[in-house]
Every structure is written in C-alpha cells, then in structure tokens.
Amino acid sequence: MGATRRHAATSAPRRDGRLLALRVVALLTMVLGVNYVVWRWLESVSWSAWWIAVPLVIAETYSLVDVGLFAVTMWRARRRPEPPPPAEDATVDVFITTYDEPVDLVLRTAVAARDIRFPHRTWVLDDGARPALAEAVRAAGVGYIVRSDDWQDRPRHAKAGNLNNALFRTDGEFLLVLDADQVPDPSILDRTLGYFRDPEVALVQTPQYFTNVPDADPLGSQAPLFYGPIQQGKDGWNAAFFCGSNAVLRREALMRLGIVGYVRETERSVRDALSAARRMLGKARRGAVDPAQARALETLEHGARDALARLHAGEPVAEVTYAFQRQVDAASAALVAADAAQMQEDLRAIAALPVERDSELGAVVVDEQALARLAERDWTPLGAIESVQALVRAVDVDRSAEAQPILPVATVSVTEDMATAMHLHAQGWRSVYHHERLALGLAPEDLGTMITQRLRWAQGTLQVMLRQNPLRLRGLSGGQRLMYFATMWSYLSGFTAVVYLAAPIIFLCFGVLPVTAWSVDFFARFVPFQVASQLLFLVAAHGVRTWRGQQYSLALFPVWIRATVTAAANVWFGRPLGFAVTPKVRGSNRGAWRLVRPQLAAMALLVVAAVVGVVRAGTGLAPWVGTTVNLLWVAYDLVVLSVIVSALRYRGYQGAGEES
Amino acid sequence: MEFRVEDVEDGATVIAPQGRLTMTSAGELKALVDRSVSRGRPMVVVDLADTTFMDSSGLGALVGGLRATRTAGGDLRIARPTAQVTTVLELTTMDRVLQPRASVEEALRAG
Numbered sequence: 001m002g003a004t005r006r007h008a009a010t011s012a013p014r015r016d017g018r019l020l021a022l023r024v025v026a027l028l029t030m031v032l033g034v035n036y037v038v039w040r041w042l043e044s045v046s047w048s049a050w051w052i053a054v055p056l057v058i059a060e061t062y063s064l065v066d067v068g069l070f071a072v073t074m075w076r077a078r079r080r081p082e083p084p085p086p087a088e089d090a091t092v093d094v095f096i097t098t099y100d101e102p103v104d105l106v107l108r109t110a111v112a113a114r115d116i117r118f119p120h121r122t123w124v125l126d127d128g129a130r131p132a133l134a135e136a137v138r139a140a141g142v143g144y145i146v147r148s149d150d151w152q153d154r155p156r157h158a159k160a161g162n163l164n165n166a167l168f169r170t171d172g173e174f175l176l177v178l179d180a181d182q183v184p185d186p187s188i189l190d191r192t193l194g195y196f197r198d199p200e201v202a203l204v205q206t207p208q209y210f211t212n213v214p215d216a217d218p219l220g221s222q223a224p225l226f227y228g229p230i231q232q233g234k235d236g237w238n239a240a241f242f243c244g245s246n247a248v249l250r251r252e253a254l255m256r257l258g259i260v261g262y263v264r265e266t267e268r269s270v271r272d273a274l275s276a277a278r279r280m281l282g283k284a285r286r287g288a289v290d291p292a293q294a295r296a297l298e299t300l301e302h303g304a305r306d307a308l309a310r311l312h313a314g315e316p317v318a319e320v321t322y323a324f325q326r327q328v329d330a331a332s333a334a335l336v337a338a339d340a341a342q343m344q345e346d347l348r349a350i351a352a353l354p355v356e357r358d359s360e361l362g363a364v365v366v367d368e369q370a371l372a373r374l375a376e377r378d379w380t381p382l383g384a385i386e387s388v389q390a391l392v393r394a395v396d397v398d399r400s401a402e403a404q405p406i407l408p409v410a411t412v413s414v415t416e417d418m419a420t421a422m423h424l425h426a427q428g429w430r431s432v433y434h435h436e437r438l439a440l441g442l443a444p445e446d447l448g449t450m451i452t453q454r455l456r457w458a459q460g461t462l463q464v465m466l467r468q469n470p471l472r473l474r475g476l477s478g479g480q481r482l483m484y485f486a487t488m489w490s491y492l493s494g495f496t497a498v499v500y501l502a503a504p505i506i507f508l509c510f511g512v513l514p515v516t517a518w519s520v521d522f523f524a525r526f527v528p529f530q531v532a533s534q535l536l537f538l539v540a541a542h543g544v545r546t547w548r549g550q551q552y553s554l555a556l557f558p559v560w561i562r563a564t565v566t567a568a569a570n571v572w573f574g575r576p577l578g579f580a581v582t583p584k585v586r587g588s589n590r591g592a593w594r595l596v597r598p599q600l601a602a603m604a605l606l607v608v609a610a611v612v613g614v615v616r617a618g619t620g621l622a623p624w625v626g627t628t629v630n631l632l633w634v635a636y637d638l639v640v641l642s643v644i645v646s647a648l649r650y651r652g653y654q655g656a657g658e659e660s
Numbered sequence: 661m662e663f664r665v666e667d668v669e670d671g672a673t674v675i676a677p678q679g680r681l682t683m684t685s686a687g688e689l690k691a692l693v694d695r696s697v698s699r700g701r702p703m704v705v706v707d708l709a710d711t712t713f714m715d716s717s718g719l720g721a722l723v724g725g726l727r728a729t730r731t732a733g734g735d736l737r738i739a740r741p742t743a744q745v746t747t748v749l750e751l752t753t754m755d756r757v758l759q760p761r762a763s764v765e766e767a768l769r770a771g
Contacts, residue, residue, distance in 0.1 A: 168720070171683045251683055255716030259752040262723060266757060316759040318726065319770070322735055397757055398727035405723045 026071035059496035069486035076236030086193030092120035093172035118189035160416035202253030202429035210443035221443035237479030240433035242421035258408030284384035415460025426475035458563030494560030508613030681718035693725035702734025
C-alpha cells in the first residue's frame with residue numbers, strides 16, 4: 001500500500017514534465033499514424049485481393065482510432081494530491097453485496113468493514129436470503145438486509161436491485177459499496193470522504209486489486225493499466241468510471257438520479273399506454289352493438305384523447321392519470337358484461353398485458369408491438385374498459401410493475417456501474433479516481449470463470465452504449481462522451497483480431513498479398529508509427545506492466561465478438577444474453593480447453609501456415625522478403641496467444657511466492 | 661424532525677412536515693402515509709408550508725406515498741411548498757408528475 005500512496009503524492013513539477021513528454025509522444029504517434037493509414041488507403045490497398053485487403057485496412061483504421069482515443073484519455077491524466085480530511089459529521093452506510101458467495105468469505109469482508117475507523121454502519125445485502133449468513137452476520141454485530149416483500153414477482157434487477165432495495169432501508173449521507181470478496185482497509189473512509197467536501201462530487205472510486213494472483217498473473221486478473229493511468233486519464237476529463245465496488249457514492253446524487261429517471265419513465269410509459277387505450281376504445285366502440293355501451297366507450301375515448309392533449313400541454317402526469325382513471329372506474333361500474341364467454345377471453349388477454357419484464361435484465365418494458373396487437377384485438381365493451389384500466393394502472397405514477405417506484409442505481413444493463421456513472425455525469429455531478437489500494441479482493445482462479453466475467457463486462461458495457469449512445473446523451477461534456485465511447489470502441493477489437501490473424505496465414509499459404517508491396521515505402525511508414533505507439537503506451541503506463549493486458553485484448557477475441565453480437569441482438573431484437581453471475585469460488589480447469597477452441601485452432605493454423613510459407617519460399621513460389629515479414633507477424637501472434645496456454649495450465653493460486 | 665398529522669373531512673389526512681425533510685426523516689413520512697392508508701384514509705395531502713428544506717430522499721418518500729395511496733384507491737397531493745422546495749421540485753422535474761397546490765383546501769378539491 002505504501003507504493004501507491006506515494007504515487008498519490010507525486011510532486012507537481014515532475015508530473016508536468018511527464019505530462020508534457022506524454023503529449024509530445026501522443027501527437028507524434030497520431031501524425032505518424034494518420035500518415036501511415038492515409039497512405040494505406042490511397043496507395044497500397046491490393047484491390048485484386050480486396051476480400052482480405054479491405055478488411056485489413058479497415059482493421060488498421062480501427063486500431064488508429066483506438067490509439068487516438070487512448071491518446072485523448074492520457075492527454076489530461078490527473079494524479080491527485082493528498083485528499084482533504086472527511087467532514088466530521090458525515091454519516092456513512094457500508095454495503096456489502098452478496099448473492100451466493102460462501103459464508104466465511106462474506107463474513108471476513110463484513111468484519112473488516114465493521115472495523116473501518118471512520119464512524120459508520122455496516123450492512124450485508126444478501127440477495128440469496130441465506131439464514132446461516134444472516135445469523136453469522138448478526139453475531140458479528142453487522143446489519144443484514146434482504147429484499148422486501150415488494151420485490152416478490154417483480155423484476156429483481158440483480159445487483160442494482162439489491163442496492164436500490166438497501167437504499168430505502170438506510171439513511172447515511174454516503175455509501176461505500178463493496179463486493180463480497182473485497183476486504184477493506186480500516187482507513188478507506190478517512191482517505192476518500194474528504195473529496196465530498198466539494199458538494200458537486202458524487203463518486204469516489206478506488207482501485208480493485210486481487211491478492212490470490214501469482215506474480216505472472218496468468219489470467220490477466222489485475223488491471224494495472226486501467227486502475228492507474230486510464231482511470232487517471234478519465235479523471236482528467238471528469239469521467240472517472242464507477243466500477244461497482246470499492247467506491248463511495250453520495251446518496252443525494254443517486255436519489256436525484258432515481259427521481260429524474262422515475263419522472264422520465266413515467267411520462268413515456270403513460271403516454272404509450274394512453275395512446276394504446278385510445279385505439280382500443282375506438283375499436284371496441286365501432287364494434288359495440290348496444291348504443292348505451294357505444295356512448296360509454298366514446299366518452300372514454302374522448303377522455304383518453306383529452307388526457308394525451310393535457311400531457312402534451314405540460315400538465316402534471318399524476319393529475320391527468322388520476323382524472324382519467326376515475327372516468328374509467330365510473331364507466332366500468334356502469335356497464336355489465338353481456339357475453340360471459342367473450343368476457344373470459346378478454347380477461348385472459350388482460351392478464352397477459354404486454355408490460356413485462358425482460359428475462360435477462362429484469363427491466364419492465366412496454367412491448368409496443370404487442371401493445372399494438374392488443375389494441376387491434378376484438379374486445380367486448382367491458383373487456384376494453386377493464387384492459388384500459390389494467391394497462392394504465394401498470395404504468396401509472398405509482399409504477400406498480402416495479403418493486404420500487406424509484407430505482408436510483410441504473411437498471412438498464414447487466415453492469416449497473418457504468419450506466420449509473422454515465423447518468424451521474426450527464427446530470428453534472430463530478431467524480432474522483434483516488435489511486436490508492438484500500439481494499440483487497442479475490443479474482444477468479446480458473447479460465448472458465450474468468451471468461452464468463454469478461455463476457456459479462458463486455459456485454460454490459462456494449463448494452464449501455466447501444467441503448468444510450470454516449471455521443472448523444474444530453475448533459476455530457478465532449479471529453480466525457482469520448483471517454484465512454486473509447487471503452488465501447490475497445491470492445492469491438494474482436495473482429496479486427498480475426499483479420500490480423502488471418503492476413504499472414506492467407507499470404508503464407510496462398511501467396512495472396514493484402515498490401516501492394518512489402519516495400520521500403522511500406523516500412524518507412526509502418527515502423528515509425530508502431531514504434532511511436534509502443535512508446536506512447538510505455539510513457540503512459542509509467543512502469544506498470546501492461547503486456548498481460550495487451551495479450552488478453554487480442555487473445556480473448558472470441559469473447560469480444562460474442563459480447564458484441566449478443567449485446568446487439570439483445571438491444572435491437574430483444575434476444576436473451578445468456579448471462580451468468582460471476583462466481584467467486586475456485587472452479588476447475590478440466591475441459592476448459594473447449595472454451596478456447598477458436599484460439600487453439602488459430603494457433604494451429606498459424607503454425608501450419610509458417611511451415612507452408614517456408615516451403616513455398618524455399619521452392620521459389622514466394623519471395624523471401626514477404627515471407628519473412630509474415631513469419632515475424634505469425635511469431636508475434638503466437639507469442640500473444642500463448643497466454644491462453646499458460647491460462648489452461650494454471651491450477652489456481654498456491655500461495656505467495658509461487659511462479660506459474 | 662416533527663410531523664403534524666390531522667384528519668380532515670371526506671376521509672382525508674393532512675400531514676405537515678416541520679423543518680428539514682431529508683434522508684433521515686423520509687422513512688418516517690412514508691410510514692405516516694402508510695398508516696393513514698391502513699386506517700382507511702387513502703387520500704393524503706402533504707402540507708409543505710413549514711418544510712424549510714427537502715432533498716431527493718424526501719421526494720422519494722412522496723413518490724412512495726403516491727404509490728401507496730393510489731394502490732388503495734386514493735391519492736397523494738402536495739400543497740404550499742416553500743421557495744426551496746419548489747426549486748427542488750423543478751430541478752428534479754418532479755413538477756412534471758406532482759402539481760403543488762396553493763392551499764390544502766385546493767389540494768383536497770382537485771382531481
């Protein structure tokens with residue numbers, strides 16, 4: 001911990017010197033990169049082999065944008081000075097979220113949280129509602145919270161729901177959120193609360209660090225580049241991310257987020273429901289035989305139209321729906337069911353109202369297509385009125401389809417953290433990245449769990465971005481937009497990885513050249529750009545080891561592709577994600593090779609291509625220059641992918657000092 | 661913080677929070693609304709004339725109360741907000757859902 005604390009106090013002049021060097025290298029990299037990629041597009045695409053040449057030049061353009069976004073991230077990297085001391089009267093609740101982690105593990109965190117020095121209250125938020133955990137936690141003198149009855153048969157919203165439930169049972173000004181495995185340092189609140197002296201600060205995030213990881217880090221668990229230079233870079237743009245654990249939040253900011261979200265959702269869904277109601281009533285009126293019933297339906301139809309007009313004119317939603325519901329109730333009481341059998345049918349349709357929960361996210365969604373179908377259905381007069389009643393109720397100001405009308409922690413995605421931070425930023429709140437290890441956690445120890453976890457993060461991030469494009473979300477500054485966009489952009493790398501793996505294989509096996517020539521023209525532009533961008537990473541990383549991260553960003557290409565495809569299918573076509581909660585207990589690596597078949601196949605293909613390429617060059621079928629370039633390329637790919645082999649051979653953490 | 665609670669005619673209840681309605685007192689307000697509903701009085705007016713300050717948790721309690729009363733066939737209305745409370749209502753766009761009334765009588769008659 002001493003090392004990182006020193007970082008936080010780096011003196012200002014040296015910092016400025018480093019930042020200047022970083023900016024010079026960043027500019028140089030971009031100039032050289034644009035020079036190279038423009039030349040690639042204009043002068044060197046081998047159009048006769050367009051099927052590989054065009055994907056390759058697109059992949060290279062993607063990578064240039066990626067480097068550019070990294071350069072922007074690092075441009076204002078912020079190393080904060082010592083934080084001010086906390087306000088003495090600050091009140092804090094510490095939340096430990098758990099679902100199915102072992103009792104011992106949760107208890108260890110709970111006891112450490114209880115012993116945090118700054119006065120606070122500690123709560124275990126048990127989404128598994130386990131009696132054994134309840135008993136152990138209470139015996140340790142720590143509070144225990146489970147979901148209230150309101151959540152029965154309603155969307156649970158996973159961890160976001162767990163936090164939202166607890167928010168309404170506690171009243172501290174600030175909340176420290178900890179995952180079940182993150183054991184806090186006693187000084188964690190003393191070191192972070194002071195930032196909230198600035199009344200606009202809503203979030204202080206500290207790093208996540210894992211203790212059950214050997215030095216070689218075969219699974220790439222530590223994220224030293226992210227919990228360091230990248231978060232400091234984002235902090236410079238007032239865009240430090242909330243990462244779900246080891247962070248302190250201001251209750252008022254979360255609650256305001258919840259209120260604004262509630263108002264927005266209510267307005268939208270009430271408007272949708274009233275439009276559908278008007279169509280339904282119109283159709284039922286046209287089909288009504290009895291003139292008295294037709295008149296009643298017509299009155300209500302006018303009522304719905306009036307209500308929509310009043311909403312449009314800016315009248316408060318509660319007023320409008322209250323009046324409309326009274327009208328509907330009166331009409332319903334006045335009519336008697338004429339056709340009992342048809343009425344039964346109607347009631348069944350009402351029970352299946354298209355206000356349902358998304359099976360993956362648990363979010364309540366009003367299915368507009370189903371709503372349109374419902375509106376086109378043949379209703380009996382009373383059936384139409386009853387269904388309108390039920391529909392408007394479900395989406396009204398009391399939001400009866402949700403367990404709580406107000407959901408402060410964003411429920412839009414399976415990763416609640418990024419969406420919440422983005423909305424806080426959009427509302428003008430400030431965030432802080434405090435670079436000091438103040439909690440020690442446990443990382444997954446097997447490949448399967450690790451891949452599940454990375455998939456979930458990638459899916460969640462992409463879901464947020466596809467649902468709420470940060471480039472257009474109102475209230476974000478330009479820098480903040482780029483910081484959120486950069487994270488999304490980096491997850492698209494799976495597709496370019498396939499191109500980078502395929503291009504040398506295709507040349508070595510078939511002699512197909514994606515570039516017009518491996519000439520001096522090429523190397524004179526390519527090599528300086530590559531050297532400059534590696535230098536940029538080196539300067540930005542500031543001694544932090546980033547090789548593992550670089551390896552995994554290529555080696556997990558099937559995970560990124562799957563995340564992109566499933567997230568897009570989920571957001572655009574409502575398909576399920578196939579989502580799993582990250583387990584925190586040690587798993588097993590048996591059969592894990594099946595999870596990395598694409599990577600193993602790619603490695604085999606690279607080796608075969610290398611052999612074929614040497615034979616072709618040896619027999620004069622291929623030039624030696626191109627073959628050498630591509631053999632080097634293959635060697636690089638193999639070294640990067642070799643991390644998969646060390647991951648497969650990893651048998652879990654054996655204790656300190658172990659080298660794997 | 662204190663609350664003045666008064667039953668008025670037509671089965672309605674008037675609840676008047678005195679002072680600062682914040683995260684520490686929001687739960688109490690919600691409990692008072694729930695109690696009124698369970699006593700068979702689901703029409704509630706929250707009189708904000710003496711509420712000097714309200715935060716988002718206070719607004720959260722109003723929304724929670726709105727839900728409880730509506731579910732029981734009643735309503736929750738707000739009356740006589742102070743300048744600070746009006747600002748909070750506007751800042752959070754809550755005035756798009758709940759319309760403040762100039763007097764308790766007007767709130768009772770509305771709808």
